[in-house]
Structure formats: structure tokens, C-alpha cells
Amino acid sequence: MYSAGSLFQLLRDGRPRTRAELAAETGLARSTVTQRVDSLLASNLIGPADKAASTGGRPPTRFAFNPNARxxxxxxxxxxxxxxxxxxxxxxxxxxxxxxxxxxxxxxxxxxxxxxxxxxxxxxxxxxxxxxxxxxxxxxxxxxxxxxxxxxxxxxxxxxxxxxxxxxxxxxxxxxxxxxxxxxxxLGEHHVAWSDAPHMMFVKVATGIGSGLISDGRLHRGAQGAAGDMGHLQLPHGTDVVCRCGNTGCLEAVASGAAIAAKLAARGTEAKSSFDVVALARGGNIEALQLLRQAGRDIGEVLAAAVSLFNPSVIVIGGSLSQAGEHLIAGVREIVYRRSLPLATQDLRIVQSSTGDRxxxxxxxxxxxxxxxxxxxxxxxxxxxxxxxxx
Amino acid sequence: MYSAGSLFQLLRDGRPRTRAELAAETGLARSTVTQRVDSLLASNLIGPADKAASTGGRPPTRFAFNPNARxxxxxxxxxxxxxxxxxxxxxxxxxxxxxxxxxxxxxxxxxxxxxxxxxxxxxxxxxxxxxxxxxxxxxxxxxxxxxxxxxxxxxxxxxxxxxxxxxxxxxxxxxxxxxxxxxxxxLGEHHVAWSDAPHMMFVKVATGIGSGLISDGRLHRGAQGAAGDMGHLQLPHGTDVVCRCGNTGCLEAVASGAAIAAKLAARGTEAKSSFDVVALARGGNIEALQLLRQAGRDIGEVLAAAVSLFNPSVIVIGGSLSQAGEHLIAGVREIVYRRSLPLATQDLRIVQSSTGDRxxxxxxxxxxxxxxxxxxxxxxxxxxxxxxxxx
CATH class of the missing domain: 3.30.420.40 (ATPase, nucleotide binding domain)
Incomplete structure (x- = not known):
């Protein structure tokens, strides 16, 4: 049984429909559809769209979601x-x-x-x-x-x-x-580019590193809202780099934009931030490109376990460092496809964010x-x- | 707007309700409630329960879920x-x-x-x-x-x-x-013991090792139904034990019932299966107890990352090896509370399965x-x- 609110969910896809089409799609009586459509029109959440084709007489009105109502x-x-x-x-x-x-x-x-x-x-x-x-x-x-x-x-x-x-x-x-x-x-990346992929993992690689998990089309937040926190997972091969969290060998201490900038600075290249790393990479600086590739591999080491546990159909790499070109994501792919279980990677796509800083x-x-x-x-x-x- | 099916969901909690109570809880008109209740009575999915207290006259009937309908x-x-x-x-x-x-x-x-x-x-x-x-x-x-x-x-x-x-x-x-x-x-453990915990992780430790994830009260199956596959994640400290999957250092090759039985056998104690390991542990065999504790620690190493990523409020340890006493779970706790992020463990409970082999x-x-x-x-x-x- 569809309330007006439920009927409205159908129309949120943007496709205009006549009252007859809504009745056919929902199984509701025509009189009920008319009543629900009237309430939604009054709220302005839907409006009349184009006129539908008809075999004669006055064509029936189509109704569509009105994204400008609010x-x-x-x-x-x-x-x-x-x-x-x-x-x-x-x-x-x-x-x-x-x-x-x-x-x-x-x-x-x-x-x-x-x-x-x-x-x-x-x-x-x-x-x-x-x-x-x-x-x-x-x-x-x-x-x-x-x-x-x-x-x-x-x-x-x-x-x-x-x-x-x-x-x-x-x-x-x-x-x-x-x-x-x-x-x-x-949520933003899923809405724009992957709304048909029920299980998605979004990885932000910027000054820090974190991820967001979409399970069955909904955000998996976890018990403390802390789900997806992967920046402080320890790399399997171990390192002695001290992280700002107090532990050693955290992914973020090794592969974040801040970590890469610090490595470049230690080698005499001027770099203070993720922004500088991206600029150097875009300018073709070999050290920056190599470090981005290795950061991708390090992220891949942690993601390989996440892929086996969470089994997403797509991993989106976003955040400022993902805008530096293909080197980061190439490193991620190299390790994830090598290390994750075959079943979990058989249809797995690893792609760059399409929404960027939006x-x-x-x-x-x-x-x-x-x-x-x-x-x-x-x-x-x-x-x-x-x-x-x-x- | 509640259909009969939606109204029925309320009654699945087992608490009997009168028509008036159902109307108050749903906001439905009394006539609609009566109609829905009649359909559900006809289907036998609900039945009349005890008589409700009333201030006088014939007491109103309460209706309840009838778990024996089917x-x-x-x-x-x-x-x-x-x-x-x-x-x-x-x-x-x-x-x-x-x-x-x-x-x-x-x-x-x-x-x-x-x-x-x-x-x-x-x-x-x-x-x-x-x-x-x-x-x-x-x-x-x-x-x-x-x-x-x-x-x-x-x-x-x-x-x-x-x-x-x-x-x-x-x-x-x-x-x-x-x-x-x-x-x-x-699903079974969640239904019986943790239905109020939206995010749960169930770990089966038996001949093999695997897990099941509950996200927002629903099973997270993943893109290939492979979510929770943790038996072939590699231990961070690395080992050269060859797994039946062809890789080395998989959790299952080190910490499963089969692996513990093999270690006992190699030390001259007769053990062929998880069953034998449990029997030895219950009999107080020190080597079996030590190996179970170490298996718990190894499982904890892999779970620590899973806890940070998935942020459950409870981890249930089940499977035949969990019936061997507290040593396995003590090893799990030891490592998870040491290695996971503080936020993710602040309210985390790690408990033994209450449903056992059921x-x-x-x-x-x-x-x-x-x-x-x-x-x-x-x-x-x-x-x-x-x-x-x-x-």
C-alpha cells in the first residue's frame, strides 16, 4: 500500500508519469492515485511535466519530481x-x-x-x-x-x-x-556515479587517509560512526615511521599527502602539503610520481584485506591526491588484484573519483x-x- | 500508511494488542485496522490472545502473532x-x-x-x-x-x-x-542474542575460519556473497605455513582447528580434527590450551583491522573451537583491545556464541x-x- 510519501519515491527518479501509469506501477486504485497526486501537487514536490502522447482528445498530464520545490x-x-x-x-x-x-x-x-x-x-x-x-x-x-x-x-x-x-x-x-x-x-560519489552498485568503498587520500562504506546502497556508519577508519591500520610489512596517533607503521604515516610531502622535503624537493605533491606530479617530477605509486601500493596492502572482508563491487579513490594522475591508483590496483581473494576481485573495479572536490x-x-x-x-x-x- | 503486511510487522514482536492499541500505534482509522486484522486472522498469521483488561462490559480482544501458522x-x-x-x-x-x-x-x-x-x-x-x-x-x-x-x-x-x-x-x-x-x-546468533545491536560480527572458528557481518540489522553479503571471508587474510607478522588455497601465512593455515590439530600431532599428541582439539582442551591438555590461546591472538591480529574498518558493537566468537573454553576468546580480546583504534573499542564486546551448534x-x-x-x-x-x- 503506497502512501503519498511512498508514491513520491517512484517519481524521485525524475521520469514523468501519468496518473494511469502510476496506478499501473503501484496497483493503487485510480481514485487513490488522484488523491495522492493532489497532495503532492499541493506540497509542490511534484509538478505537471510535458503532455503525454494520447490517441485523441485532451492528452493526460504527466507528473514529475520538482527538485526546485525546496x-x-x-x-x-x-x-x-x-x-x-x-x-x-x-x-x-x-x-x-x-x-x-x-x-x-x-x-x-x-x-x-x-x-x-x-x-x-x-x-x-x-x-x-x-x-x-x-x-x-x-x-x-x-x-x-x-x-x-x-x-x-x-x-x-x-x-x-x-x-x-x-x-x-x-x-x-x-x-x-x-x-x-x-x-x-x-554518499556523494555513490549518488552521482554508482547508484546501481549496492556495495561501494570510497577511499579519500589527502592530508590524511580514510574510507566510507556503502552497504546495500546505504552508508555503513558502524557503532561509533567510526567505520571506514583505515588511516591507522598497520601496514603488513611494518615500518618504524611514527604516526601522529602515537603508533608506528600506520598507513597514514606512510602513504598520505603529508607523508609524501615530508619524504620529498627530506630529499631536498620543496613540498609542504598534498597540494605541492599534486603540483609536482602534474609537472612530471619523477620522485613525486614514484612516491605516489608506492603510496598506492601501501594503500593497496590495507585495501586487500578490506576487499576480502567487505567484498565491494567498486572502490573509488578520491581526495586531493587522487587528482595527481594515474600513478596512485595504478599502485592500488597492482596490490589489490594480487593480494585479495580471487572471488572478491572477479568483478571488482578500482576507479578514480568522478566528483573530485565536489x-x-x-x-x-x-x-x-x-x-x-x-x-x-x-x-x-x-x-x-x-x-x-x-x- | 500501513498495509496488512506492515501492520503484521508490529505484531511480530509477540506482544498482543487490541484493535484500539493498533489504531493508536499506527495512526490508522479504526475501520482500516479492523479490515487489516480480519485479513490477518483469515490467514492465521495472527490469532486472538488473552482478553484485555477493561473498565466494564465485554473486554476487547487482543491479537498476537501466531508463530505456528506456518x-x-x-x-x-x-x-x-x-x-x-x-x-x-x-x-x-x-x-x-x-x-x-x-x-x-x-x-x-x-x-x-x-x-x-x-x-x-x-x-x-x-x-x-x-x-x-x-x-x-x-x-x-x-x-x-x-x-x-x-x-x-x-x-x-x-x-x-x-x-x-x-x-x-x-x-x-x-x-x-x-x-x-x-x-x-x-543471522541466528543476531536473532537470538543481539537483535538490539545493529552492527555485529560473527566469527566461526572451526576446521576453517570465516565471518558474517551484520550492518544496520541486516546481513552484509557483499558483491559476490563473499563478504566476511577472513580465513585467507594474511597475518601481519607473516608466517611461511602453506595454506590449502596456495598462499602462505593465511589465518586459516595457522589458527584453525585443523591447523591446531596438525601442530598437536607434530608434537606427538594424537589429534586429527577440531573435535579432538576441543576434547583435549576440555581435558586440560596444556599444549592444546596454549595453542588455542595463540590461535585467538592470531585471529585477533586480523580482527583488529576488521574492527577499525567495520566498527561493530559486538564480536561473537562461534564455531566448534569456541566451545573449548575461554582460552581462544581470551587471546582474541588480548590483541583486539591492544591493536584496534580506541574509538572503535570503547564499547566493543567480544563474547562467546550463545547458540553454539544451533x-x-x-x-x-x-x-x-x-x-x-x-x-x-x-x-x-x-x-x-x-x-x-x-x-
């Missing part, structure tokens, strides 16, 4: 950089803003920036503040998604246990959802849309919203 | 042993049978045993063959769950690609579902019940079934 604010906060976008309900970016901002400046500074810039984006776009569906935010540390609070984040002083969700909900008067930055990147923004929007446009939420939305004119 | 056949096939049980819809075993049977004898031999013994169990229990809800079977190798066929199983000659699902459906005239034995053990049978039944009593399936069931008398 909008979302999506924030991607990194260690030293913040992005904020206004997107439609299909997670398409309509306007955005970015700034150099230290997450270590603390939650009030960062969230006040989102408050100010978010309201500016809404005003510049000429949108009604009441049409904000919600705010999504990704943070560079572990987050308890259900409460919207960071949990012992290592590079975010002042954020531990801070009520990010409540703070944003107060400022915007709309639902706010919070997650780890790698989790939202996984993955986080898109994913933060998808997180909000998937939550707020779920059937039960849409039913609530329609029960509470004043009837809008059909646009 | 029954399930659940099979757990091991390398050398087969079990088959008849269970109710709450996965309670009503009758069972077991036999020494080599899976290597091939699919027809094993499935014909299930056919014969299954029909015997149904007849002995005096049940109507038409009331069989479905057949669930666990096999000791990788299975493509969607098609019900084994995929390159290493110890099951003749089974690769065999249509186990179709064969059983033909013999029993009911739906058949097939999965890997460790996956169904994970995990597989219970899980095979749960697999069938969860599939066949899902809302859409119940709606179909009621649309197609002849109205039964209310029992």
Missing part, C-alpha cells in the same frame, strides 16, 4: 578549508561559497561562518528561508550521526561532544544532519534529501505544510 | 555433517535430524537427503505440507544469495553453479533460500521468515491464500 544547504568542512553550497533536491549545486578556515578555530567560529554565508547564499538566490529543507555538514573527524556530535576528533580542538546539530538547527530553523567528511564523500558538498546534500524526503517524512511534511500553489 | 525447514550443511530442523515462524526448533554426510558427495546426494528427511520431519510432526513457508539452507562455501547457487566453493566438488534454490523449490513446492554457512550463523539452523529459519514475512510478501500471501479458519 533547497538544501550543504557544508564540507576540512582541516583548513570550508565550502558551503545551496543545492536543489537532486543535490545539484545552485550556488556556492568557499573560504580558508581552520577547523581548529573551534565550533562557534566555523558554524557562525556557515550561518552567515548560508543566509547570504539564500538571500542572493532569492529563495524563501522557509523553503530550506535542511542543512547537511561533513566534519573532518568521527561523528555520532544520531546525535550530530563529534566524538574525540583528533584534529578538532573544542569540538568533542559539541552539539553541532542543535546549533545549526537553531540558526536555520530546519533539520541539520552531521557526518564524517569521508562518509559524505562516499564529492563532499553533493554528499552532504544527499544526506539531507534522503532523510527529509523518505516516505514517512514526506507524509509528515504534507500533513504540516500549508497548501502551496501548483508551480 | 513452519519452516532449516538446513545447516557442513563439510562432514548435515542438520535439518523443522521450526516455527519465531525460528524455534520443533523437531530436528542430523547425519554424517560429506558435502563432497555432491549436490544431489545432499539435497536428496534434505528432501527425504524434510518430508519425514513434516509427516512425523503431523503438519500439512501446504503450510511449509519455505526452506532455508546454509552451505560451507561462497553462495550467490540472489540466485541460490554456490560460487567456486573450494571444498564442494560438483556444487559450483548448481541451482540449489531451484532443486529445493521443486522438491518442496515452497520458496528456498540459500546462503553461506557463516552468514546464517551470524546457530546455523536458527539462522537458516530466520532467513526464510524474514524474507517470507516481509510486508509485501505477507500482502501477497494473503491475496493468494484461501481463507483459513481462525485457529
Amino acid at each position: 533547497y538544501v544547504l550543504a557544508a564540507d568542512i576540512g582541516a583548513t578549508h570550508a565550502r558551503l553550497a545551496l543545492t536543489d533536491l537532486a543535490a545539484q549545486v545552485l550556488a556556492q561559497s568557499a573560504d580558508d578556515l581552520l577547523v581548529a578555530a573551534g565550533p562557534e567560529t566555523v558554524l557562525d561562518w556557515i550561518d552567515r554565508v548560508g543566509h547570504d547564499l539564500i538571500a542572493s538566490a532569492g529563495r524563501d528561508p522557509a523553503d530550506l529543507l535542511g542543512v547537511g555538514i561533513g566534519l573532518p573527524g568521527p561523528v555520532e550521526h544520531s546525535s550530530g556530535r563529534p566524538v574525540s576528533p583528533p584534529i578538532m580542538p573544542g569540538w568533542d561532544g559539541f552539539d553541532v546539530q542543535g546549533y545549526l538547527q537553531d540558526r536555520f530553523g530546519a533539520v541539520a544532519l552531521v557526518d564524517n567528511d569521508v562518509n559524505i564523500m562516499a 564529492a563532499g558538498i553533493i554528499g552532504a546534500a544527499v544526506m539531507v534529501v534522503d532523510h527529509a524526503l523518505a516516505p514517512a517524512q514526506v507524509d509528515l511534511l504534507m500533513a504540516s505544510a500549508p497548501a502551496a500553489t501548483v508551480g | 513452519y519452516v525447514l532449516a538446513a545447516d550443511i557442513g563439510a562432514t555433517h548435515a542438520r535439518l530442523a523443522l521450526t516455527d515462524l519465531a525460528a524455534q526448533v520443533l523437531a530436528q535430524s542430523a547425519d554424517d554426510l560429506l558435502v563432497a558427495a555432491g549436490p544431489e546426494t545432499v539435497l536428496d537427503w534434505i528432501d527425504r528427511v524434510g518430508h519425514d520431519l513434516i509427516a512425523s510432526a503431523g503438519r500439512d505440507p501446504a503450510d511449509l513457508l519455505g526452506v532455508g539452507i546454509g552451505l560451507p562455501g561462497p553462495v550467490e544469495h540472489s540466485s541460490g547457487r554456490p560460487v567456486s566453493p573450494p571444498i564442494m566438488p560438483g556444487w559450483d553453479g548448481f541451482d540449489v534454490q531451484g532443486y529445493l523449490q521443486d522438491r518442496f513446492g515452497a520458496v528456498a533460500l540459500v546462503d553461506n554457512d557463516v552468514n546464517i550463523m551470524a 546457530a546455523g539452523i536458527i539462522g537458516a529459519a530466520v532467513m526464510v521468515v524474514d524474507h517470507a514475512l516481509a510486508p509485501a510478501q505477507v500482502d501477497l500471501l494473503m491475496a493468494s491464500a484461501p481463507a483459513a479458519t481462525v485457529g
Whole structure:
């Protein structure tokens, strides 16, 4: 039995349908379809699309998802950089803003920036503040998604246990959802490029290294929201490199952008960050290319075990270092296909991120849309919203 | 909006409810509740329970899930042993049978045993063959769950690609579902002991070693149904022990029941199997106890990475070797709590299986019940079934 919210899920694929087609697809009575469609039209979540072909007389109206009925604010906060976008309900970016901002400046500074810039984006776009569906935010540390609070984040002083969700909900008067930055990147990449792959692993290789797991089309967050934390797994062959976490031989201490920059600097090449490593690689610096390839192999050593355990159909390599060309990913493939179990790699694809630095923004929007446009939420939305004119 | 199938899900918790309580819980109109309850009564899936307290007059009837409306056949096939049980819809075993049977004898031999013994169990229990809800079977190798066929199983000659699902459906005239034995053990243990833990990892330590992953309350099977395959992950400290898979240093070649038996035999203690190892450990044999503790540590080395990646709230150690006492699990705990990330272990529990050798049978039944009593399936069931008398 389809509620209006369930019927709406069918239309979220963007394909317009007539009332008769919706009745055929759902098995609902025509009268019920008409009633549900009227509620959805009133909420503006669907609108009339093109006219359908008909054998004569007035052609029946087709209805389609209206991604502009509401909008979302999506924030991607990194260690030293913040992005904020206004997107439609299909997670398409309509306007955005970015700034150099230290997450270590603390939650009030960062969230006040989102408050100010978010309201500016809404005003510049000429949108009604009441049409904000919600705010999504990704943070560079572990987050308890259900409460919207960071949990012992290592590079975010002042954020531990801070009520990010409540703070944003107060400022915007709309639902706010919070997650780890790698989790939202996984959501964004999955939404844009791999929505037909139920099991996906997204690996972010940047200043740090982390991953996000998609299981049966949904984010696997784990008990503490810590799932996918692979930067501090120990490399099988062992190294004596000391990591910032206090252990030795962590993947991140050996294969991250920061680690490669340090190795280049030790050899006399000027490099301070992932950004420098990417620039050197693009410029054809042989040492940088060799180090990227070896970093890919080291990441592959850890991923080989993850592939056997999680059995994804695709691994997406993203993060700033993935933009340096094919050397990193070639190293990953070399080891994963050698070391993982044959069954788990028989159809496995290992590919570069197609969303690049937009993955986080898109994913933060998808997180909000998937939550707020779920059937039960849409039913609530329609029960509470004043009837809008059909646009 | 609740269909009869959705309404039924509420009642699956076993708690009886009146029509008024169902209306309050779902927000459905009383007339709709009455209609849905009548359909469910006719299908026999629910029945009247005790009379509710009332302030006067005839007390309103409470309705409850009727786990005896139908029954399930659940099979757990091991390398050398087969079990088959008849269970109710709450996965309670009503009758069972077991036999020494080599899976290597091939699919027809094993499935014909299930056919014969299954029909015997149904007849002995005096049940109507038409009331069989479905057949669930666990096999000791990788299975493509969607098609019900084994995929390159290493110890099951003749089974690769065999249509186990179709064969059983033909013999029993009911739906058949097939999965890997460790996956169904994970389902069984989760159902009995950990249904409130959304993220669980079940590790089977027996002749071989494998695991099953529960993500958000559902089995994570992975792209090839190969998820949880940890027996052939390489130990970080490396060993030169050759595994039956052709690689060296696999966990299973070092820490399985077969490996421990071989080590005992090499030291002059008579031991051929997991069974012998368990018997020696229970008898207080020091070498067996030391080897079990070291096997636990080796398993812990591999699990430490799995804990960081998957972030479960509980790890259950099952399989025959887990019945040898605390030494194995003590070794696992020793290493996991030392090596995994602090956030991922802060609330992590590592416990012994509470279902023991019943995990597989219970899980095979749960697999069938969860599939066949899902809302859409119940709606179909009621649309197609002849109205039964209310029992």
C-alpha cells in the first residue's frame, strides 16, 4: 500500500508519469492515485511535466519530481578549508561559497561562518528561508550521526561532544544532519556515479587517509560512526615511521599527502602539503610520481584485506591526491588484484573519483534529501505544510 | 500508511494488542485496522490472545502473532555433517535430524537427503505440507544469495553453479533460500542474542575460519556473497605455513582447528580434527590450551583491522573451537583491545556464541521468515491464500 510519501519515491527518479501509469506501477486504485497526486501537487514536490502522447482528445498530464520545490544547504568542512553550497533536491549545486578556515578555530567560529554565508547564499538566490529543507555538514573527524556530535576528533580542538546539530538547527530553523567528511564523500560519489552498485568503498587520500562504506546502497556508519577508519591500520610489512596517533607503521604515516610531502622535503624537493605533491606530479617530477605509486601500493596492502572482508563491487579513490594522475591508483590496483581473494576481485573495479572536490558538498546534500524526503517524512511534511500553489 | 503486511510487522514482536492499541500505534482509522486484522486472522498469521483488561462490559480482544501458522525447514550443511530442523515462524526448533554426510558427495546426494528427511520431519510432526513457508539452507562455501547457487566453493566438488534454490523449490513446492554457512550463523546468533545491536560480527572458528557481518540489522553479503571471508587474510607478522588455497601465512593455515590439530600431532599428541582439539582442551591438555590461546591472538591480529574498518558493537566468537573454553576468546580480546583504534573499542564486546551448534539452523529459519514475512510478501500471501479458519 503506497502512501503519498511512498508514491513520491517512484517519481524521485525524475521520469514523468501519468496518473494511469502510476496506478499501473503501484496497483493503487485510480481514485487513490488522484488523491495522492493532489497532495503532492499541493506540497509542490511534484509538478505537471510535458503532455503525454494520447490517441485523441485532451492528452493526460504527466507528473514529475520538482527538485526546485525546496533547497538544501550543504557544508564540507576540512582541516583548513570550508565550502558551503545551496543545492536543489537532486543535490545539484545552485550556488556556492568557499573560504580558508581552520577547523581548529573551534565550533562557534566555523558554524557562525556557515550561518552567515548560508543566509547570504539564500538571500542572493532569492529563495524563501522557509523553503530550506535542511542543512547537511561533513566534519573532518568521527561523528555520532544520531546525535550530530563529534566524538574525540583528533584534529578538532573544542569540538568533542559539541552539539553541532542543535546549533545549526537553531540558526536555520530546519533539520541539520552531521557526518564524517569521508562518509559524505562516499554518499556523494555513490549518488552521482554508482547508484546501481549496492556495495561501494570510497577511499579519500589527502592530508590524511580514510574510507566510507556503502552497504546495500546505504552508508555503513558502524557503532561509533567510526567505520571506514583505515588511516591507522598497520601496514603488513611494518615500518618504524611514527604516526601522529602515537603508533608506528600506520598507513597514514606512510602513504598520505603529508607523508609524501615530508619524504620529498627530506630529499631536498620543496613540498609542504598534498597540494605541492599534486603540483609536482602534474609537472612530471619523477620522485613525486614514484612516491605516489608506492603510496598506492601501501594503500593497496590495507585495501586487500578490506576487499576480502567487505567484498565491494567498486572502490573509488578520491581526495586531493587522487587528482595527481594515474600513478596512485595504478599502485592500488597492482596490490589489490594480487593480494585479495580471487572471488572478491572477479568483478571488482578500482576507479578514480568522478566528483573530485565536489564529492563532499553533493554528499552532504544527499544526506539531507534522503532523510527529509523518505516516505514517512514526506507524509509528515504534507500533513504540516500549508497548501502551496501548483508551480 | 500501513498495509496488512506492515501492520503484521508490529505484531511480530509477540506482544498482543487490541484493535484500539493498533489504531493508536499506527495512526490508522479504526475501520482500516479492523479490515487489516480480519485479513490477518483469515490467514492465521495472527490469532486472538488473552482478553484485555477493561473498565466494564465485554473486554476487547487482543491479537498476537501466531508463530505456528506456518513452519519452516532449516538446513545447516557442513563439510562432514548435515542438520535439518523443522521450526516455527519465531525460528524455534520443533523437531530436528542430523547425519554424517560429506558435502563432497555432491549436490544431489545432499539435497536428496534434505528432501527425504524434510518430508519425514513434516509427516512425523503431523503438519500439512501446504503450510511449509519455505526452506532455508546454509552451505560451507561462497553462495550467490540472489540466485541460490554456490560460487567456486573450494571444498564442494560438483556444487559450483548448481541451482540449489531451484532443486529445493521443486522438491518442496515452497520458496528456498540459500546462503553461506557463516552468514546464517551470524543471522541466528543476531536473532537470538543481539537483535538490539545493529552492527555485529560473527566469527566461526572451526576446521576453517570465516565471518558474517551484520550492518544496520541486516546481513552484509557483499558483491559476490563473499563478504566476511577472513580465513585467507594474511597475518601481519607473516608466517611461511602453506595454506590449502596456495598462499602462505593465511589465518586459516595457522589458527584453525585443523591447523591446531596438525601442530598437536607434530608434537606427538594424537589429534586429527577440531573435535579432538576441543576434547583435549576440555581435558586440560596444556599444549592444546596454549595453542588455542595463540590461535585467538592470531585471529585477533586480523580482527583488529576488521574492527577499525567495520566498527561493530559486538564480536561473537562461534564455531566448534569456541566451545573449548575461554582460552581462544581470551587471546582474541588480548590483541583486539591492544591493536584496534580506541574509538572503535570503547564499547566493543567480544563474547562467546550463545547458540553454539544451533546457530546455523536458527539462522537458516530466520532467513526464510524474514524474507517470507516481509510486508509485501505477507500482502501477497494473503491475496493468494484461501481463507483459513481462525485457529
